[in-house]
Amino acid sequence: MLSAASHALPLEKIKLPPGFSISLYAENVENARQMALGNKGTVFVGSRRAGNVYALIDTNQDFKADKQIRIASDLFMPSGLAYHQGDLYVAEVDKIWHYRDIENSLPNIPAPELVYNKLPNDRHHGWKNIKFGPDGLLYVPVGAPCNVCDDPLPYSSIFKLDVTTKQATTVAQGVRNSVGFDFHPQTGELWFTDNGRDMMGDDLPDDELNRVTTQGQHFGFPYVHNADVKDPEFYDAAKAKLNTPPELNLGAHVAALGMEFYLGKQFPAQYQGSIFIAQHGSWNRSSKVGYRVMQVTLDGSKVKEYKPFATGWLQGEQSWGRPVAVLTLNDGSLLVSDDAANAVYRISYQAP
Template sequence: MKYAVLTALLITWQGAALADHLQGSEAFGDWRGDKPGTIRLIRPADLPKPGATPSSANVSRVVARPQGATPQVPPGFKADLFAEGLSGPRIIRVAPNGDIFVAETRAGRIRVLRQAEGSARLVANEKFAGGLHAPFGIAFFPSGDNPQWVYVANTDSVVRFAYHSGDLKASGPPQTVVGNLPHGYGHSTRDIAFTADGKRMLVSVGSAGNDGEGLGSPPGGLAAWSARHAVGAAWGNETDRAAVLSFDPGGKDKRLFATGIRNCVGLAVQQANGAVWCSTNERDGLGDNLVPDYVTRVRESGFYGWPWFYIGANEDPRHAGARRDLKDKVAVPDVLLQAHSASLGLAFYQGDNFPADYRGDAFAAEHGSWNRSKRTGYKVVRIRMKDGVPTGEYEDFVTGFVVNDSEVWGRPVGVAVARDGALLVSEDGNGTIWRISH
């Protein structure tokens, strides 16, 4: 036992000793500098001016996974292929009994994977439900060992399936809970989570456009609109978008929980304290290093700037002077990520497989950039915490999905902690799920 503890400590120390600690403009970087253990800290004061570099279109080409290629992980960890042949696996959520629910968004279905007891080997791979409308978010309700429902966030609705622990197939048709989520145009992903007390269902809805183009004047004038709506609420085809919405578990009592969040793709509740978190895609078109994506706690009634401001009181030049009244009301996100990383799935680590200092930290999947001259993202990062509070730092944890300047073989989307404490990572480029264990 003592030898095992000393070995784990040595591995952790070696990983820390090898790590780069990048701050300021050095932390921006691109895929060529990514490696497990690299720690980055980007502060609001580090941001360049809009247009400091041209806005680039640099779409990656997804190729077949090269023979023998596996994700790169820190010393002491290993990455094993867990599942393959899936149809664009996106969000992953683990049921209390350990079954792994996967959203195959484009195929319109939810799949269930089951591990053998005491082994990483799959013993079941079943379609739980099909005929859905671009499903993404998945949540079990109520919390605990015996949920009665599986909730699924379609792009245009929230539905739920009656559920008994161990079900591999839905026992009946879906029941519509929210039938009219804003949809069409722009961002289509909708994630879902329940607050720690189980009284509220949160649903994230991304913006229709990039930077609020075409908003025009609100009905009744700006003063009348601001008096009736949450700070930063939009209108027209952006109504109830770029926001986190709140409902009761039955889909009633609709409210705006938070606004000005361009695209909260990954929605999660921190187990330690019940805080609501978002993994967020920020806007494009302002240069290689603007605007940083971010992972942050989301406070109720908080306003995060979109489309008029970003990362605090930084005004988007495309909306200069439009909403000066909001300048001092913009929340600054907790953890700024390399711009255009396309931060997606988010999960907190509460397992026992990783070293103890990982417990309570979060992992976020970075799907990868297109609006950058040298690509970034295409990795999984660790969001570092101290006593449950983010330090602002993040660490490259899983890399190696980029082949060269134009080609990639993997695009991470979902992260989830398996019942055995391993981290599961889905990527929708080649339709695989990887198991990261220590």
């Protein structure tokens, strides 16, 4: 049964390709951010300003969560989650925690164990998206503590962490603020979204979709943005030569966050292996952009097409929701979290 608050969400305004539909998977999930899927189908959800971590459980298998358990509260922007070998990992701004064998413990919550505490504690771009790679290591971004600045590593980077030995290795640098990444299903390469700097006008620079082909490679920040947009404060011709151009410019100020390669079987063949990107939406542009889910179609590792998949959270200049992350369920449907509407949606497909 939907509450009065959930009835107020105008899902009928969401536009999707033919055959797709959207429904409410969970409501009243305060400030829902990154999601992770447990072995038994539990959907774990982080938050940023709320400071909470949730477990959403669909006990009757009707594709709507009917039980919500608060795993943690009063944490320091615990936006990032990863589920690995039966355990849940939660990233605060400055610490990563480990909840052992959590699905078998629920509704009881295991005591969190500290995994790593050598992260900066800056609030600015401090929230995280985390994920285990095909190499079994935990990938963690550290955003720039500013709009634009030239601070040393580990700022403006993505590193990978061996959670047993605690050894950390830089994977990518010159990355302003990545809040979404995934691994190519064939090559295993890391692909990530990166938010461009602000205060260069409505149309510069673009957010980026990037690909890591060499460990430690540089992606330009703060010296140069996109392929060749010189930073008005920090441009350095020699350092700009380090820049790896993006695979795709996503649009300025769209706030590209969570992304995932679609490996489910429910959607038609043309969606297999494509990337879904949640765009949180602009806050400092004269006319708003973003507030949608985009699809990137690849031919191998080359971008073939970039187009809207789910739109309608932005109506004119008013938005009623802000997509944050995407997650494929076991049946092949796609979850989308929304930290403004405090909701998680489910997008499913049935042949028309």
